[in-house]
Amino acid sequence: MMEGKITTGWDHETDVLVVGSGAGALTAAIVAADNHADVLVIEKGELFGGTSATSGGVLWIPNSHLAKAAGQQDSREEAIEYISALAGDVDPKRIEAFVDMAPAMLQYVEREANVLYNSIPYTDYHAELPGGKLGWRSHDPVPLDGRLLGDDLRWMRPTHASAMLFGKISWTAAEAAPMITRWPGWFKSLLKVLWRYYSDIGQRLKSDRARFLTGGNALVARLKLALDKRHVPLWRKAPFADLIVEDGKVVGATVVKDGRVQRIRARKGVILAAGGFERNAELRGANLRRSPDPDVSGGQPDNTGDTLLAAERAGAAVERLDSAWWAPTIKVPGEDRARPLFFERSLPGSIIVNQAGKRFTNEAASYHIVGKEMFEKNLPGAETTPAYVIFDATFRSKYPMGPVMPVFPDFTMRGEVKQIVTKANSIAELAEKLGLPADALVATVERFNENSRRGEDPDFGRGHQPYDRYYGDPKVQPNPNLLPLEKAPFYALPVNPGDIGTNGGLATDSHGAVLDKQGKRIPGLYAIGNTAASVMGRSYPGAGATIGPAMTFGYAAARDLTGANQPVG
Known part of the structure; x- marks a missing residue:
């Protein structure tokens, strides 16, 4: 200075x-x-x-x-109520100023x-809270x-x-x-x-x-x-x-x-x-x-x-x-920044596990919440740096996961993407390749599969909130965010607790x-x-x-x- x-x-x-x-x-x-x-x-x-x-x-x-x-x-009062419930110790005058000036700025x-x-009808990330909306603020x-x-x-x-x-x-x-x-x-x-x-x-x-x-x-x-x-x-x-x-x-x-x-x-x-x-x-x-x-x-x-x-x-x-604006991210070698997983986690037929081979969060929650959960639950013996997103052949053929695109066969993946993808013919083999405890990962997948067939997630409530379902597959019922992982081969990608900015x-x-x-x-x-x-x-x-x-x-x-x-x- x-x-x-x-x-x-x-x-x-x-x-x-x-x-x-x-x-x-x-x-x-x-x-x-x-x-x-x-x-x-x-x-x-x-x-x-x-x-x-x-x-x-x-x-x-x-x-x-x-x-x-x-x-x-929508109304000024609803917007202030919603932001105030989330923002914590932010000066109320700043919240009121934003709510008052934002519409004027847009005009x-x-x-x-x-x-x-x-x-657009993009739901608020916490639409279930007072003042939250199922869309049209984005x-x-x-x-x-x-x-x-x-x-x-x-x-x-x-x-x-x-x-x-x-x-x-x-x-x-x-x-x-x-x-x-x-x-x-x-x-x-x-x-x-x-x-x-x-x-x-x-x-x-x-x-x-x-x-x-x-x-x-x-x-x-x-x-x-x-x-x-x-x-x-x-x-x-x-x-x-x-x-x-x-x-x-x-x-x-x-x-x-x-x-x-x-x-x-x-x-x-x-x-x-x-x-x-x-x-x-x-x-x-x-x-x-x-x-x-x-x-x-x-x-x-x-x-x-x-x-x-x-x-x-x-x-x-x-x-x-x-x-920060937290987000789970995948780092592809050679790219100048990591790739946030904004929506893929919501799609049915995938889970995220820690290094103990266990789920630790609602994968379909907002990227900010999942990213925050990743570093908050990064514990000895259950590390989440990295965690692993796991999906099966059904998911692979239908949905994207970070740099892995559906429809196109595995041999079309770029070499840099192949470096970070792990593939196996069984969940136990996948665990062995990732260095995770096989018994724990197999048990995690079996429990997830059993509940998914009923459209339930008693452990983390995946699919219960409006935001979860926004990126679910509406053809999958009764829960658009849940399908079992049961068709080989199985895939995994490393996921880190990252962000899209401070x-x-x-x-x-x-x-x-x-x-x-x-x-x-x-x-x-x-x-x-x-x-x-x-x-x-x-x-x-x-x-x-x-x-x-x-x-x-x-x-x-x-x-x-x-x-x-x-x-x-």
Whole structure:
């Protein structure tokens, strides 16, 4: 951190400096520009878009105009009740601010930036709680033709392999769900997706990358087009180095660009939106002590907590640094991040066991809950690092499991995937190959099979909650999440207690302003997204509960530092 009077020697001046280029960052930049501010966005990596671009791009927005247009009922009071029941010790004013501003933000980006969404019937992760809903708070991005981006398409961070068909073909949530769960018409949907991809011959001759943009790529592309329309520059390969503080106020930052350190003046303020610290081994080891390995994270490699550390040097307070958006993950050799198991665990005919050969959780619960259970139940003699997901030939032929795709025979697997797949002709043989106690694993599978035939899971209640059933196979009755494992060969993959990003970070107020250790604002400094401690506390209320708040507080922060801090619709 640089302190003291700095009146000369600026390499670049702007009103608002935004650090990071994910959805929250770009939303903040657009709103600040619309409020007549000169804005500069800087990105550490060669590719822009951050974690948002790699994700499904879903937004969790309660009480939205799109849900109402779909005929769904929601209210401010229900949303506050639901979040409050999950978020723990989060300041109620922040929860209320999110619930009030999120619908306004969504209307704003739709109207002013052509960021288009559909409200979808994706159930809240804890819909059984008071205020929970069976759908319509999660919003799916409307696809976009990537050719509109021009050359920028090659510089946008691609979708995570786990969110694409065969790791490379883009699909919408409406297309993915019937294919994953084999709803009627799934094969027709598959042919449509394959045709769309392979018929783009011009692009196939150049790249595997799809030009039909969905999910986070569609979201970030629309935001980037809106940014370009406002002539806001985005510097790639310009990593943030430190904050510049003058008389207790943040007045700018040092940035490494073109091989040299440059001092950037920010007359109105700096918005830190550079993601979490999940890929920083030192920070992870100090704070995420029960999941210390950065290689088990599904977060993108540039998320190393640079802005968090700089803000701490400037006196910022932090909250819940031991918390993350947890998820069970599979690490495929050669890939730059782990693959989260978002939905596969819900499909019938698989289980997850610890190194004692026993189940330890409801595999169909939300990925946040299962990931958390993995490190909480990592006990001597019953380790879950790694645990193993086990499935049979019936599952193998019908459903995906991480990098293992159905329909296609085993010999078509990539060599890197074959390295982590264990295959055997019996459960006992599988246990021997995995180094698990055979008697225990056989007993576990036999008990699971017996209960599955009745559609029951007395041990962990799999299939009892609305979220469990969302990714179940509706053709399987009486419980869409349960089928016995009985047809050889049997398969196993190692699963780790990972995450898709950290969610503890800088303490902020209801407008995204960073607070010091006395609870007072640090003038000129704001933080949003995973750089800030989440308004959701340690919980994960529903699909899109990461990006929804990031964009909402980006909207709030930009309005606050430009003097337009009353939310509008």
